[in-house]
Amino acid sequence: MNERILSAGNLGIKRFFALDSRAYEKGVLDDKTKEMMGLVASTVLRCSDCITYHVIRCVQEGVSDDEFFEALNVALIVGGSITIPHIRRAVDTLDQCREKQRKGRQVKL
Amino acid sequence: MNERILSAGNLGIKRFFALDSRAYEKGVLDDKTKEMMGLVASTVLRCSDCITYHVIRCVQEGVSDDEFFEALNVALIVGGSITIPHIRRAVDTLDQCREKQRKGRQVKL
Amino acid sequence: MNERILSAGNLGIKRFFALDSRAYEKGVLDDKTKEMMGLVASTVLRCSDCITYHVIRCVQEGVSDDEFFEALNVALIVGGSITIPHIRRAVDTLDQCREKQRKGRQVKL
């Protein structure tokens, strides 16, 4: 669907998508920290698809389970109980990633 | 005002305030990372007082200007142009903190 | 400003303002319960002017301090730490209302 949107020829949307990717690339902050920030931001804003994306990226960048739960705890405290359904889904996605890792399979977006 | 609220005797509110403080204490993630997460979360949710608090805490934890702007860039991309007025205030608070540091004064909450 | 807006002749806005007033009038639920609902809704949505309005209306309907803090606790748990600045303002408005009551003055909108 991203390809479909980018092919529509709207330059503003195309450029925004590029900026979006670049925001999480290593700079003075490393990818891992940026992906955890993306996870926290997506959780407090309760965006399911964004959360799934950042959980997978966090796993790829080597975020540990304890780091993951500390990040989710910040999101839970900032955003309150309405984030709980999204925290459940985040943990479910994490468990699926860990399951893949245990089986020696790659965790892919 | 926090003291006034805590003195009101509502146990739930009192305990929430305690959890709120603890969420940013060093765990497997360091204080600096947690405060930057708090800054990003507050910015996408557009909470002025929370942003001011986390900017000051970031400065106290030694976040550099470049790190600061990379964190704000994540917030801007995730949250869109409606975060801009809050990003302006965040940078204004940062500038005031740096001014204090240049004069050898302490940056306090 | 409400009069200015209503005088502009937009029927939709005029009718919405009427529905807004009626939503808090006594029905099968009493005014007090409805005003506390309005307070909780305004707090989780972080609307300062709405919070001030509903705090005053709650005081007028005889909401006690303990009831007030239990309602705010629900809002705090649901909405998280970003509601804290608004909870501070709500309590400040409550204190001003109580001060007026102690002096035998009327609490007005």
Add this chain to the structure above:
Amino acid sequence: MNERILSAGNLGIKRFFALDSRAYEKGVLDDKTKEMMGLVASTVLRCSDCITYHVIRCVQEGVSDDEFFEALNVALIVGGSITIPHIRRAVDTLDQCREKQRKGRQVKL
């Protein structure tokens, strides 16, 4: 999934879950009033899972259909037309609960 999350050993999350449960327990306000507040807060914040939870709890606490619709009306006026899809789901859940009650079955979370 709650058990999974609680077993992860993050104390902050564990304690938040406890505070969340306690916020709706009878205090100076009764359970019914608190659950209706939870319903209104969840509706204006448009959290589907939270709405389903509070609708069921409202039914368990004996909220009548008329009370239910007056609470939803407050949420609709405060939160606007974007709450309508969630109000539809709330009423659908209510109807399922009433159907169970008509058949003499228990309404469970």
Add this chain to the structure above:
Amino acid sequence: MNERILSAGNLGIKRFFALDSRAYEKGVLDDKTKEMMGLVASTVLRCSDCITYHVIRCVQEGVSDDEFFEALNVALIVGGSITIPHIRRAVDTLDQCREKQRKGRQVKL
């Protein structure tokens, strides 16, 4: 479900539904402009059902693909990357409408 809700006899809800329909009727602004406004508002507030509704109405009012993407670009810039999953769904709905139009079928709500 709308009929079910309207039949419940809550006058406030009934009247709000009427105001909601009327807000998009031709006035000094035409239907097309109003539906595009509804689309932008629904997208920044990330309401899936509302977006689907306004995409279909936009197509019925003759909004072109380029106009559609310019409206979505405004929403994307204002609301940030968390609107992307909803922009994907909006474009998917648009494609389904265009497919129907190519086959000479009517685009219906």
Add this chain to the structure above:
Amino acid sequence: MNERILSAGNLGIKRFFALDSRAYEKGVLDDKTKEMMGLVASTVLRCSDCITYHVIRCVQEGVSDDEFFEALNVALIVGGSITIPHIRRAVDTLDQCREKQRKGRQVKL
């Protein structure tokens, strides 16, 4: 403050600001329609500074009072009563612009 932020050297933020300006430039949709969309989006998201900006731009693009109120009515219906404080400020800004126009002065950002 925008200059201060742009001078900080964060390329992502710089480019976002450029995209933000371009989103409202005439394309297949004219400036006036885009500014009204910006006004509606800012109002439902309750961003004061953004609303002030778009009200002024709407006035500069020749939006009439009736068009203005129809746009605000869409925002009010979509976003609910929590938008009312922002609608008041929008109308106040409009009145200040009209006052300037009556005195033959230019309406500037």
